[in-house]
Amino acid sequence: MRIVELKLEAFGPFSDRVLALGGAADPGLCVIYGPNEAGKSSALRAIRGLLYGIPQQSEDNFVHRHQDLRVAARLCFQDGLTAEVVRRKGNKQTLVGQGEAGALAVERLQALTQAVPETVFSHFYGLDHQVLVEGSRSLLEDGGELGRALFGAGLGIVHLRQLIETLEGEAQALFVPRGQKQRIPAMITEWKELQRVIRDSALDPSRFEEQSKVVEGLAGRLAWLEGAIEATRADLSRCRRLKDARQALARADEERGDAHARIAREIERETALVLLPSILASLEPIESLHQALGAYRETRDQLPRREEVVTMIAAEIASLSTSLGTGWDAEPVLRRIVERSRRVRELVADAARFEDRLGKELESEREARAVVARLTRENGEGEGRKAEATLDPEPIARALSRAQKLGPIDAQIEERRGQHQALKQECARTEAQLSLAGWTADRLEALALPPVSLIQLHAKRFAEHAGERARLVERRRVLVEDRISTGEELGRLRGEGSLLSEAELEAERRERDQLWRSVREGLLEPMASGERASRQALGTRYEDRVRAADQLADRLRSEADRVARGAALFAQAARLDAVAAELEREAVRHEEAWRALDSDWRAIWPEALGGPGAPESRIEWRERVDGLFALYARSRELDLAWVRQRATRSVAVRGIREALCPGESAEGSVDEGLEGWIERAELELGRRTAERTRAREQAQLRAQAEVQLERYVHGREHAEAQLENWRVSWTAEVAGLSLPADTAPRDVEAHLDTLQRLLDRRSKLVDARLRVEKMNADAERFEFECGRLVASCLPEILDFAAEPAALRLKRELDHARDQATRANALQLSLAEARDQLEAAERRQVACVEDLRTLVGAASETSDEELDLDRLAARIGTLEERLVQQGDERTSIFGELSLQRSALETMDGNAKQAELAEQAEAQRAQVLGDVRRYAELAIARQILEQEIDAYRRANQGPLLEHAGRLFGELTRGAYPTVLSDAGDDGKARLVALSASQREVAVEALSSGTRDQLFLALRLATLAASIERSEPMPLIADDILIEFDDERTQATLEVLARFGERTQILLFSHHRHVADLAGSLGDRARIVSL
C-alpha cells in the first residue's frame, strides 16, 4: 500500500495542504523536507492518524478545533486499486472512502491495520534516529548476539536484552532456587513460623481442665485457712481479755489504797490551819487604804515645797509691779494690751523684712545696670565686624554641596585617564600580535570578517577532507599491500608450474571438437584422390588434440586446488585492480573537492588582509580580533566618560569661585582640580558661619539684661512702697500702747514682754495656793480612815502613826488570805481523794465481775490458766500461730491469683483465630507471588526459545541480504556480514571488511554500527514485503548523524528499496534533500 497523496485538510498547522508523495509507478522513496517548525511532526502524526485514527487527546488542535481535524489520502494498493479515503476525528466510522473504490480502499486499509496493529506498525514500519542509535547500542551491549539481533530487528524493537534481563530480575526478586531472601521463600518462612506459633500456642483441652482443677484446689485450701485463722483470732481475743481483766483488778486494788492514804493526809493538814475572819471581813477597805498609802506619803513630802513656791511667786509679782509703776495693776488693762501685742510684734518683724528686701532690690538693680552698660559697650565695639557678619554663607554652602556630591572626581578622572592609556596600549599590543600594526580601529571594524562559526565550519570541512584523504591513502596502502601480496602468491604459483584454467581446457576441447567435426565429415564423404594424406594429417591432428585435451583435463583434475587457488588469486587481483582504479577516481574527486573548498575558504576573507592561512589557525585569530573589537569599544566608552567627568568638574569649580569671589571672573582651566577649591570654600564657609552665630548670641544677651534691669527697678519701687505703708501702721499701734510715737520697736517689744510676765505670775500664784490647800485635805482624809480600820480590826495598834498602821493592816490581811486559800485547796483535794476511792472501788467490782464472766464462759478454765504469766505465754503462742496462718493465706492467695489469671487467659479469646487470619493473608500473598513468578519465568523462557527458533529459521537469508545492504551502505568497506561462534558458543554477528578481515560488532565505529542495524532492519522488512502487502516505511531523520557519503549511500539503498515499497523519509536537513536530488527520478522530494 502506498500513500499517493496526503491531504492535510485540517490538521496541526495545515489547512488544505496536499503533499504528493508519489504514484503507483513513481519511485517509492519520498524525501519530505521541512525546516524546524514547518510541521514535520504534525505530518508524521497525520499519517499515523490517517491509518489508525486521530487520538482523542490530539495535540494538533492548535489551529483547528478537535472535532474538525481531518486527514485525507489517495491510497494505492498492490493490486492497483487506487482510491481516496478520509479520516476525521470521532469515535465511530471515522474512515470513509469516496465512491465504490473508496469503500473498497477503506475495507482494505482496515484489514491491513487489523493485521498490523498500531503498536506493531510503530515498531515495524517506523524508524527514527533514536531507534537507530538505541538499536546500534543494543547491538554493542549484546556483543552482536545473533539471535537477539535478528529477532529484535524482526520485531522492530531495540530493548530485547533489557527486556529479558527485566523479566529475569523481576522473577529473581520473587524466587531463586536455593535462595532464602527472595520474597517467596521469605514469606514461606514467615508463614511456617506463624503456623508453628499457632500450633504451639493453641489451648489444649486437658490444659484447661488441669488449670481448672488447680484453681479449685487452691480455693478450697484458702477457705479452710480462713476458718482456722478465725478460730485462732477468737482464742487470742479471749486470752487477751482475761489478761486485761486480771491486770485491771490489780490496778483497782492499788488505786483504792492510794485514795485512803491521801484522805488521811489532807484531813491532818486542814486541822493545822489558823483563820482570821475579822480582818478578812475588811478586806476591801484595807486594800484601798494600802493603795492610798503612796499618795499620802508623797503629799506629806511635797507640801513644804509647794508652800515655798507660793511665797516666791508673790514676791516676784510685787517686784514687777514696782518696775512698771502705777496704772498697770488692773487686770483688764493688762489683758487688753497683751492682746494688741501680737499685731505690734508682726509690725516689728515686717520692718526688718521690708528693709532687707529693699536693700536686696537696690543691689540687684545696681548690678543689672552695670551689665547693661557693659553689653552696650561691647556691642558698640562689634559694630566694626557687622559688615563681615552680614556676608551670606549660603551661596558657598550650595556650591560646596554640589561639588561634594561629585565625590573624589579628581581621582576618578585620573584613574579613567590611566585606564584609557592602558587600554590603548593593550590594543596596540594585540594589533601587533595579530599582525595588524598600522591598521586603525575604524578600518579594522569596517572589514567584513567571517564569523567564528563559519571559520569553524570550514575548519571542520577541511579536517573531514584531511581525514578522508588519510583514509584514501590508508586504503590505497592496504590495497597496494594486498595487490603485492596477491601478485607474489600468483608468482609463487607460476613458479611451481604453468597455471591451467578451465578456459584453456574449454579452448582445447573446442579445437578438438572442431577437428572431430572435420574428421567426421571426411568419413561421411567419399575420399577423393589426393585427400588421404590430408585426412591422415587431420586424423593425427585430431588425435593430438584429443590427447592434449585429455592431458589438460587430467592436469586440471590433479591440480584442482592449485588451479582454484590460481583462479581465486586472478579474481582477487582483478578486483583489487578495479578497486584501485576506483580509488584513483575517488582521489581525483577528492582533489577537486579540496580545491573548491580552498576557494570557498579564501572567498570569505577580505583581500586587504592577504592570504587567510589555515582555518584552524584562523579560529583563534578571529576570536582574538573579536576581543580586540571589544577593547576598542571599551576604550571609546572610557574616553567618553573621561570627557564628561572633566566637564562636570569644571562646572563645579566655576560655581565655587563665583560663590567665594562674586563679581570676579570665574573662568579657569578645564583641568583645574576641584579639591583645592573645596578646601577654600569649606574654610570660608566655617568663618562666615561662626561670625553670624556670635553676633546673634550678643544681641540675645543684651536684650535679656535690659529685661532683667527693668524687673529689678520695679522690685525696688515695690519695696519702697511696702516700707512706707509699714511706717503708717507702726505709728498707729505704738499710740495704742500709750507709748511715745518714736519708741523703738525693740523697746516696745521689751515693754510688752514685761506686761506679759506680770500677767503670767499672777495666774501661777492662784494655782499654787489652790494646790497646797488640796494636799492638806487629802492627808487628813487618809489618817482618819486608817484610824477607823485600826480601831475595828487591830485595836492593839491604835497608838501607831497612820503610815505604819496602814502597813501592819496590810500584812495581817495578806496572812489571813493565805490561810483561807490553803483551807480551800485542802477541801478540794479531800473531795478528789474521796472520788478516787469510790472509782477504784467501782473498778474493783467491775473487774471482779468481768473476770467472773470470762471464767464463767469457759468453765474449763483453771485458776492456773488465769495466771498472768501463763496467759502471756498463751497469747504469744496464739499470735505466732496467727502470723503463720496469715503468711500461708497470703501465699495461697497469691498462687490462686496467678492460677486464676492463667485460667482467665483461657477465656475463649480469638487470638489463635487472628493469627490464623494473618497466616491466611500471608498464604494469599505467597500464592499471588507464585502466579506472578510463573508468568515471568514462562514469558522469559518462551521468548528465549522463540529467539533461538527465529534465528535458526531465518539466519541464512536474512544475513545474506543484510550483508549485501551493509556493503552498499558502507560503500564496500564491509562487503558482507557473517555469523561466527562466540566464546560462549552463541552465534554472533561479525562484519567482513574489504580486506576479508572479520570485525566484531564491538570493533565497529558507532556510525558503522548504526548502518549495520539499519541493514538488519531493512533486510527484515524486505523479507516481510515478500510475504504480504507492505505498508509505507516511515523514516524520521535517520540520517541526522550520517556524513554526506553515508547519507548518499543510504539514500541510494532506500531508493532501490523504494522500488518495492514506499519509503517516506522525513528530514529537516536541507542537504539531505539536496543529496536526494542527485538521485534524479529515483526519488521524489516534497517540501513542507
Next chain:
Amino acid sequence: MFRFLHAADIHLDSPLQGLERYPDAPVEAVRAAPRRAFEALVDLALEERVAFVLLAGDLYDGDWKDYNTGLFFVAQMRRLADAGIPVQLVSGNHDAASQITKRLSLPPNVAHYASRRPETTLLADYDVAIHGQSFAGRRVSEDLAAGFPQGDSGCFEIGLLHTSLDGRPGHAPYAPCTVEGLRSKGYAYWALGHVHQREIVSRDPWIVFPGNLQGRHARETGGKGASLVRVEHGRVVDVVQHDLDVVRWARVEVDVSALEHPDDALSRVRDALSAAVAEADGRLVAARLTLRGATPIHDALVRAPERWIHEYRSLAIDLGEPGVWLERVDFATRDRRDFDALRDRDDALGGLLRRIDRLQTASLEFGRAGEELEELKRKLPAQLLGGIDVSDEDRCDPTDPAWLRARLPAVQDLLWSRLLEGEDPA
C-alpha cells in the same frame, strides 16, 4: 405459636481465605468474622425470643485445635441458657474430627446428639420432637436419615442432620439421602447442614439448607445467615432468612470495553464497588474485582497491573466505612486486535504468538524455567497450596500443566506489552 432458629456450618475461627493484606486494608473489620456472625445469631435468638435453636453441624473446623474456640461457644450458649433457650446440636464432618467436640463440657441447655444412632428430644412446652444424629467420623457414606424414626408422635417433628442430600456441587457427598427418603419420615421440618449455599429444597415437608453463617472465600458470595422458622398450630407458617454475616463476599465485574483511557475505568470501578457496598447493607465487602471487555485500554492495564491494582485498592479505601477489601483484581480484558490474524504473520511476532498458542495443546517444555518451577513447587508447603475447598480458579500448582496453561494468556499479555508497548512502569 413459636419460632425457632436454624443455622449450620458455623466454622468458628476459620479464617477468611485469599485476603492478601495491603496498606490500609480494613483488617480490623475482618477480624474474627465467624465469631461475630455467631454472636449475631445468638443476639437474633434472644431478640426473637425463639423457642429453641438448631445447629446442623460443622460448628468447628476439623483440624482446628484451639480450645478457646469451644470456650467461646460455651459462653454464647450460656447467654441462651440464661434466657431459657435450649440448643439442639449435631456434629458434621468437620466436627467429627475436632478435638474440641470430644472434650468440651457443654452447658445443660445444649443437647448434643449421639453418632451411634438417632436420638430424639422432646420439648414438651412446644409439643416438639427433634430427631438428630451426629457424624461419627469425617466421612459418612451411609444414609443416616434412613435410620431416623418414623414420624408418628402427633407433635411437630423435626429432623436435624448434616448431609449433602442427593449431592451438591462443591460439597463432598456425605450422609447421602434423597428428598423422597426424608419426606417418607413424615416430619414437618428437616433442618439440614453441610451445603453452604442457602436453599429451600422442599416446602412440604420443609427441607432447608440455611447455608453457612459467614462466607469464607470469594466463591461464597451473597448474604449468609440463618433461617427463622415460625410455627403455628403444628405447621410451618414461614421461613425467613436472616443475613448475619459480618463480611459480605462479592464478585464485582466491570465492563471497560467502551473506555479509551485506563483512568476512565476508575469511576466505573468506584460505582461498581459502591453498588456492592450498598447491597451489603452496611457490611464490609470482600470483593473480587474483574475487569472485562475487548477494550483499547487492555494493554495499559496489563502492562502495569500492580499500578492499577494499587489504584483500585486506594479507591476502595476512599469509599470509607464500612469499607471494601479488594481480595483480587482479575484483568479479564482483551485487546480489540485480531490475534488470529497476527498469528498468521510469517515473522517474528507471528512466530512468538504461535509458540504461545501451541502451548495450549502441546506438551510444555520450559527448560530452565520448568526446572525452577519444579524447585519452587518443592519449596511450597503442601498445606499452603491446599487450603479449604480450593477451586480450579484459585488452585495453585506451579508444576501442573493445566495450571501453567491457565497462565498463558497473562504471559501473552505480558510479552506483548513489554515487547511492543514499552517499559512496564510497575
